[in-house]
Amino acid sequence: xxxxxxxxxxxxxxxxxxxxxxxxxxxxxxxxxxxxxxxxxxxxxxxxxxxxxxxxxxxxxxxxxxxxxxxxxxxxxxxxxxxxxxxxxxxxxxxxxxxxxxxxxxxxxxxxxxxxxxxxxxxxxxxxxxxxxxxxxxxxxxxxxxxxxxxxxxxxxxxxxxxxxxxxxxxxxxxxxxxxxx
Numbered sequence: 086x087x088x089x090x091x092x093x094x095x096x097x098x099x100x101x102x103x104x105x106x107x108x109x110x111x112x113x114x115x116x117x118x119x120x121x122x123x124x125x126x127x128x129x130x131x132x133x134x135x136x137x138x139x140x141x142x143x144x145x146x147x148x149x150x151x152x153x154x155x156x157x158x159x160x161x162x163x164x165x166x167x168x169x170x171x172x173x174x175x176x177x178x179x180x181x182x183x184x185x186x187x188x189x190x191x192x193x194x195x196x197x198x199x200x201x202x203x204x205x206x207x208x209x210x211x212x213x214x215x216x217x218x219x220x221x222x223x224x225x226x227x228x229x230x231x232x233x234x235x236x237x238x239x240x241x242x243x244x245x246x247x248x249x250x251x252x253x254x255x256x257x258x259x260x261x262x263x264x265x266x267x
Contacts, residue, residue: 124164124263125263125265125266125267126164126165126263126265126267127267129174129216130174130175130214130216130267131164131165131166131174132165132166132167132168132172132173132174132175133159133165133166133167133168133173133174133175133176133177133262134167134168134169134170134171134172134173134175134176134177134215135152135155135156135159135167135176135177135179136152136170136176136178137149137152138151138152138155138178138179138180138181138208139179139180139181140181141180141181141182141183142181142182142183142184142206143184144181144184144206144243144244144247145244146244146247147181147184147206147247147250147251148179148181150247150248150251151179151181151206151208151251151254151255152179153251154248154251154252154254154255155177155179155251155254155255155258155259157255158252158255158256158258158259159259162259162263164263165262173215174214174215174216175212175213175214175215175221175262176212176213176215177210177211177212177258177262178210178211178212178213179208179209179210179211179258180208180209180210181206181207181208182207182208182209183206183207184204184205184206184207184243185204185205185206185207186202186203186204186205186239186243187202187203187205188200188201188202189201189202189203189232192234197236198236199234199235199236200234200235200236200239201232201233201234202232202233202234202235202239202242203230203231203232204230204231204232204233204243204246204250205228205229205230205250206228206229206230206250206254207226207227207228208226208227208228208229208254209224209225209226209227210222210224210225210227210258211223211224211225212262212265221262221265222261222262222265225261227254227257227258229250229251229253229254229257230250230253231246231249231250231253232246233245233246
């Protein structure tokens with residue numbers, strides 16, 4: 086009597102394993118066609134240069150900060166290697182056209198008044214395949230934003246928040262460059 090029970094358990098386990106194996110084999114071909122584990126960017130185009138963004142925004146040094154953050158974001162993402170302007174296959178050119186700051190509210194803490202603001206920058210970005218001269222992205226507009234709170238002068242607060250603002254802009258640009266239909 087013990088043998089049939091053991092046989093029954095083994096048959097049930099075998100059936101469960103077969104069902105799981107069939108389910109996995111059914112799902113795997115779909116994964117292969119839907120997901121790509123490597124970049125779509127052709128190997129010959131995986132070097133990038135970023136000349137310092139032209140700054141027409143009125144915020145001191147924001148062009149240099151945006152360029153630095155964009156280079157860091159390209160490094161973090163990992164598809165492109167950073168090269169000098171003359172050695173890169175792809176060049177990202179940018180112009181910071183306008184900055185804005187809007188008051189979003191205030192608060193009193195510890196006897197000091199804090200002002201909260203939304204800080205934005207608008208940019209136009211062009212991406213060029215330097216080998217063929219083909220423009221891949223032509224003056225695409227971007228808007229980046231961050232918030233800041235200050236008890237100090239607004240100019241200092243803008244400078245302090247410019248790194249966060251440039252981070253937002255850099256993520257948008259790198260995401261678009263990597264996702265392009267190469």
